[in-house]
Amino acid sequence: MSMREVFHRPEALADVATHYCPGCDHGIVHRLVAEAIDELGVRDSTIGVAPVGCAVFAYNYWSVDMVQAAHGRAPAVATGIKRVRPNDTVFTYQGDGDLAAIGTAEIVHAAARRENITVIFINNSVYGMTSGQMAPTTLLGQVTTTTPGGRDPQRHGFPIRVTELLNALEGPVYLARTAVNTPKNLNVTKKAIRAAFECQIKGQGFSLVEVLSTCPSAWGLNPVECVGWLENNLIPHYPLGVVREPAATPKEEVAVGAR
Amino acid sequence: MKILMEGNEAIAEAAVRAGCRAYFGYPITPQTQIIEYLAKRMPEVGGVVLQAESEVASINMVYGAAAAGARVMTSSSSPGISLMCEGLSYLAGAELPCLIVNVMRAGPGLGGILPSQADYWQATRGGGHGGYRSLVLAPSSVQECVDLMKLGFDKADEYRNPVLILADGLLGQMMEPVELPELCETSSANKPWAATGLHGRSHHNIINSLDTVPERLERHCLHLEDKYRQIASAEVRHETFGDSDARVVVVAYGTVARIVRSAVERARAEGMKVAMVRPISLWPFPSVGIDEASKAAERMLVVEMNAGQMVDDVRLAVHDRVPVRFYGRQGGMVCSVREVFEQIVALYKEVPEYVHA
Numbered sequence: 001m002s003m004r005e006v007f008h009r010p011e012a013l014a015d016v017a018t019h020y021c022p023g024c025d026h027g028i029v030h031r032l033v034a035e036a037i038d039e040l041g042v043r044d045s046t047i048g049v050a051p052v053g054c055a056v057f058a059y060n061y062w063s064v065d066m067v068q069a070a071h072g073r074a075p076a077v078a079t080g081i082k083r084v085r086p087n088d089t090v091f092t093y094q095g096d097g098d099l100a101a102i103g104t105a106e107i108v109h110a111a112a113r114r115e116n117i118t119v120i121f122i123n124n125s126v127y128g129m130t131s132g133q134m135a136p137t138t139l140l141g142q143v144t145t146t147t148p149g150g151r152d153p154q155r156h157g158f159p160i161r162v163t164e165l166l167n168a169l170e171g172p173v174y175l176a177r178t179a180v181n182t183p184k185n186l187n188v189t190k191k192a193i194r195a196a197f198e199c200q201i202k203g204q205g206f207s208l209v210e211v212l213s214t215c216p217s218a219w220g221l222n223p224v225e226c227v228g229w230l231e232n233n234l235i236p237h238y239p240l241g242v243v244r245e246p247a248a249t250p251k252e253e254v255a256v257g258a259r
Numbered sequence: 260m261k262i263l264m265e266g267n268e269a270i271a272e273a274a275v276r277a278g279c280r281a282y283f284g285y286p287i288t289p290q291t292q293i294i295e296y297l298a299k300r301m302p303e304v305g306g307v308v309l310q311a312e313s314e315v316a317s318i319n320m321v322y323g324a325a326a327a328g329a330r331v332m333t334s335s336s337s338p339g340i341s342l343m344c345e346g347l348s349y350l351a352g353a354e355l356p357c358l359i360v361n362v363m364r365a366g367p368g369l370g371g372i373l374p375s376q377a378d379y380w381q382a383t384r385g386g387g388h389g390g391y392r393s394l395v396l397a398p399s400s401v402q403e404c405v406d407l408m409k410l411g412f413d414k415a416d417e418y419r420n421p422v423l424i425l426a427d428g429l430l431g432q433m434m435e436p437v438e439l440p441e442l443c444e445t446s447s448a449n450k451p452w453a454a455t456g457l458h459g460r461s462h463h464n465i466i467n468s469l470d471t472v473p474e475r476l477e478r479h480c481l482h483l484e485d486k487y488r489q490i491a492s493a494e495v496r497h498e499t500f501g502d503s504d505a506r507v508v509v510v511a512y513g514t515v516a517r518i519v520r521s522a523v524e525r526a527r528a529e530g531m532k533v534a535m536v537r538p539i540s541l542w543p544f545p546s547v548g549i550d551e552a553s554k555a556a557e558r559m560l561v562v563e564m565n566a567g568q569m570v571d572d573v574r575l576a577v578h579d580r581v582p583v584r585f586y587g588r589q590g591g592m593v594c595s596v597r598e599v600f601e602q603i604v605a606l607y608k609e610v611p612e613y614v615h616a
């Protein structure tokens with residue numbers, strides 16, 4: 001009997017167990033990043049930057065050279081790496097607290113400089129690592145440990161749409177928001193991550209993929225319920241699609257259906 | 260051949276000559292000339308200069324470039340260094356070599372743009388969290404700025420540790436003749452630990468300061484402690500001047516040391532037995548040198564452009580065996596030779612009473 005391999009570990013994914021909770025999307029996105037690195041043949045020349053957040057141990061999960069950055073500073077760290085090693089592929093992997101709260105200045109300016117790096121941005125609408133506080137992406141009404149009565153715009157302000165915010169800048173070359181809730185969207189995310197890395201490899205400049213992700217632990221839902229919550233709440237507020245591509249003019253939006 | 264150069268520009272040129280090919284910084288008086296000079300100079304040697312969005316970003320860019328094996332630096336002045344302290348702690352924790360220049364200005368807060376030495380505690384005690392050390396070098400002339408830049412970069416690489424050049428605003432702005440060293444190149448090839456991309460290497464390098472296993476983190480801390488002990492024993496630098504049997508010993512660093520030296524010379528010319536010690540490394544502190552220079556001393560005087568910071572280290576150095584007095588000016592005010600001379604005279608007059616009391 002012959003066996004057909006249907007699933008294998010990408011070379012860029014280290015052969016170690018991750019610490020993520022069951023049903024967490026971090027692991028899925030790690031895999032997609034590894035597949036893109038393998039397919040583009042850049043594993044040997046890639047340097048990744050890990051954030052502070054649940055993905056802090058990501059330096060162990062990819063079999064490429066890795067640098068751990070202070071909370072929110074990954075785009076600045078990646079800039080330093082890229083500027084002295086312009087021929088290598090440099091990416092950051094950041095959560096929404098890391099990227100859109102404490103690291104807002106660093107991401108905005110890396111994007112504005114058209115820094116030739118790739119950013120994988122995990123938007124799970126909460127601080128996972130510190131167990132479920134409000135994030136800059138927390139939806140209005142959403143209950144977190146620091147918004148026990150739900151996020152109230154009067155007191156806590158409004159959620160930030162990072163992809164749209166960065167789309168107001170001239171700098172970015174590729175901006176997309178995706179999700180990994182269905183097999184189809186998994187493929188879309190994979191394509192987007194690949195396209196983002198390709199921008200960098202071609203020397204075109206700053207690329208970012210925002211991936212809407214689940215956090216079963218902080219959301220207090222099981223993995224299946226999480227998918228439903230993401231579809232009913234996150235996606236409507238954070239529309240999926242590629243909003244900036246190398247060929248497109250800065251303001252042009254390419255609408256892609258939500259699912 | 261000597262050429263006339265302003266301190267800030269000499270620091271910048273010395274960095275290039277020392278093989279530094281990456282600079283990240285944010286403008287702040289009184290050291291903005293460093294980034295302006297390098298903006299023109301770095302491209303000539305194929306180096307990188309980037310004006311960051313903040314000092315927080317600059318130091319993290321330095322962290323990235325250092326992680327990738329580059330000889331890299333930043334420079335700033337007091338308020339900017341405060342913002343860099345988080346990054347400094349990470350650099351020390353991840354054992355990344357880099358050089359940071361602080362051309363100090365008066366504080367606290369926004370303070371003023373005129374010279375000061377009020378960041379001594381911040382520099383020598385770490386500044387950031389977690390209990391780490393940086394090698395701190397304090398030049399007192401433009402030539403010494405040049406010399407300490409090369410030394411600083413070399414020591415940073417040798418110990419895989421941040422090195423701080425602590426200068427004051429006077430040094431940054433003053434013009435003096437300097438002898439510049441030859442231009443040299445460095446490469447990341449001798450940094451096998453660096454995150455340079457695999458390029459054929461079989462294991463992946465990880466630059467990191469996190470360890471959630473306390474036994475391992477303690478081992479890392481002990482390793483750092485051991486390294487700091489090595490630095491403390493091998494990298495003390497100071498200069499002594501004056502009488503070996505001095506009754507009054509004055510301690511000062513940076514430009515203040517030049518003023519103090521003139522005052523000491525004048526006191527000696529008037530027949531007083533006086534000496535001075537000028538720490539060049541502020542950490543490690545030349546405690547032994549100060550202790551030895553003060554064997555016969557009956558009074559010590561510490562002169563600083565602050566409210567008294569190094570004075571604590573001098574007291575520790577002499578184990579409070581000798582009364583240690585302090586004279587300081589603040590807010591950008593610089594002491595004069597006459598002021599220091601009068602302090603020496605006053606102390607000298609105190610001595611007999613003290614001895615016979």
Ligand SMILES: Cc1ncc(C[n+]2csc(CCOP(=O)(O)OP(=O)(O)O)c2C)c(N)n1
Nearest residue numbers: 052053054071095096097098126127128129
């Ligand atoms: C300077 C600093 N402030 C706060 C923290 C604590 N902290 C660790 S992770 C985190 C939030 C991370 O949330 P996010 O970026 O959304 O990532 P997730 O854990 O959800 O993947 C915080 C506040 C820290 N490590 N450093």
Ligand code: SF4
Nearest residue numbers: 021024054128215216
């Ligand atoms: S806390 Fe949330 S984001 Fe963190 S690992 Fe668990 S599910 Fe994932």
